[in-house]
Amino acid sequence: MKLQVAIDRIELNDAIKLAQKLDPIVNIIEFGTSLVKDYGLLALNKERLGIKHAEVLLDLKTIDEGAYEFTKGFQTGADILTVMGAASQGTLTTTYQIAQQTQRQMFIDLMEVTDQKIQQIADFEDAIYGLHHAKDSQNSFNATKAVAMFHQKYPQIKRLNVAGGIDLTTARQLSNQNLVETVIVGSKIVKAADPIVAAKEFMEVIR
Amino acid sequence: MKLQVAIDRIELNDAIKLAQKLDPIVNIIEFGTSLVKDYGLLALNKERLGIKHAEVLLDLKTIDEGAYEFTKGFQTGADILTVMGAASQGTLTTTYQIAQQTQRQMFIDLMEVTDQKIQQIADFEDAIYGLHHAKDSQNSFNATKAVAMFHQKYPQIKRLNVAGGIDLTTARQLSNQNLVETVIVGSKIVKAADPIVAAKEFMEVIR
Numbered sequence: 001m002k003l004q005v006a007i008d009r010i011e012l013n014d015a016i017k018l019a020q021k022l023d024p025i026v027n028i029i030e031f032g033t034s035l036v037k038d039y040g041l042l043a044l045n046k047e048r049l050g051i052k053h054a055e056v057l058l059d060l061k062t063i064d065e066g067a068y069e070f071t072k073g074f075q076t077g078a079d080i081l082t083v084m085g086a087a088s089q090g091t092l093t094t095t096y097q098i099a100q101q102t103q104r105q106m107f108i109d110l111m112e113v114t115d116q117k118i119q120q121i122a123d124f125e126d127a128i129y130g131l132h133h134a135k136d137s138q139n140s141f142n143a144t145k146a147v148a149m150f151h152q153k154y155p156q157i158k159r160l161n162v163a164g165g166i167d168l169t170t171a172r173q174l175s176n177q178n179l180v181e182t183v184i185v186g187s188k189i190v191k192a193a194d195p196i197v198a199a200k201e202f203m204e205v206i207r
Numbered sequence: 208m209k210l211q212v213a214i215d216r217i218e219l220n221d222a223i224k225l226a227q228k229l230d231p232i233v234n235i236i237e238f239g240t241s242l243v244k245d246y247g248l249l250a251l252n253k254e255r256l257g258i259k260h261a262e263v264l265l266d267l268k269t270i271d272e273g274a275y276e277f278t279k280g281f282q283t284g285a286d287i288l289t290v291m292g293a294a295s296q297g298t299l300t301t302t303y304q305i306a307q308q309t310q311r312q313m314f315i316d317l318m319e320v321t322d323q324k325i326q327q328i329a330d331f332e333d334a335i336y337g338l339h340h341a342k343d344s345q346n347s348f349n350a351t352k353a354v355a356m357f358h359q360k361y362p363q364i365k366r367l368n369v370a371g372g373i374d375l376t377t378a379r380q381l382s383n384q385n386l387v388e389t390v391i392v393g394s395k396i397v398k399a400a401d402p403i404v405a406a407k408e409f410m411e412v413i414r
């Protein structure tokens with residue numbers, strides 16, 4: 001299992017400093033939607049951010065204008081871009097084509113997507129599907145249970161990621177469960193007393 | 208009926224020049240999602256953009272993290288921010304509260320939202336509801352027909368806007384129909400040989 005660290009809702013300079021420290025340790029560094037919307041894609045060029053080892057995911061949350069956003073997004077050097085499962089089939093098809101052509105990755109965020117819609121969009125073979133617990137949701141979230149249920153419903157989806165309040169215990173459970181390609185961790189690393197130590201602990205338990 | 212001009216997918220400097228020229232003519236100037244995601248909210252401060260007469264709408268397309276995005280968005284001085292109807296009820300409730308508290312406007316983008324979901328979110332009394340034809344959609348769009356059908360289904364929604372390939376003829380029809388508060392025009396003004404002349408023509412037909 002891989003570890004993706006989500007950096008979000010902090011100042012860009014702090015995000016860059018943290019990302020550079022995490023770069024040699026974790027698999028994927030996510031620059032969250034807040035960084036995209038506050039500072040813009042032009043401020044998030046992978047080379048200028050100084051990310052050398054990890055993959056970079058920009059949480060674009062594209063929901064329309066797929067060609068424009070994915071073209072601009074990959075021009076930053078990003079390895080993975082996100083699109084909302086709630087987008088139209090046309091948007092998803094367009095962003096998938098661009099990801100395939102540029103040999104990059106498309107991550108489909110399944111937040112607030114109905115079962116019926118998931119069935120309709122489950123056939124992007126190389127896409128990463130993200131079980132994502134909305135930050136604004138009032139409900140609690142059991143990640144391993146959600147993953148098991150999802151896998152049972154959509155066995156055709158091979159690449160599954162999960163995000164939403166993941167701690168060390170949950171990360172270990174997900175690793176043992178062996179259904180998820182990447183676990184996404186935010187505050188449990190970014191807001192830890194020592195994010196580097198925390199990231200290393202997560203890398204240990206998901207081995 | 209009011210006129211909103213949507214400026215999108217051009218360089219920020221060109222967007223600002225055009226916006227300042229349109230400012231004394233039109234009712235609302237929209238800075239599109241591409242400008243938000245390419246340049247960031249920090250580059251879209253209303254005062255620094257030099258917009259003095261028109262209202263400013265930033266097409267944030269919030270789908271999660273409602274409190275963060277609407278707080279940051281209104282800090283730019285924007286009068287109206289957009290949230291996706293596809294967002295969770297929690298997100299919509301949060302963004303509505305922030306708009307009410309700050310005496311600004313929330314615009315709900317209904318793109319790819321099911322009838323069932325619209326019924327669930329139809330009760331934000333002061334919100335503006337936007338019928339929005341996805342740019343990536345393959346289907347054609349008849350704005351007056353869509354508005355008439357929408358009004359019949361959801362008579363409780365008082366503030367309705369419409370966007371998607373609106374030309375002068377359609378704008379006149381919508382004005383006569385008298386169901387829409389604001390018509391949103393993009394390329395028919397922004398890509399016209401003379402955008403100022405085009406904007407004035409639209410203002411004439413919607414009077």
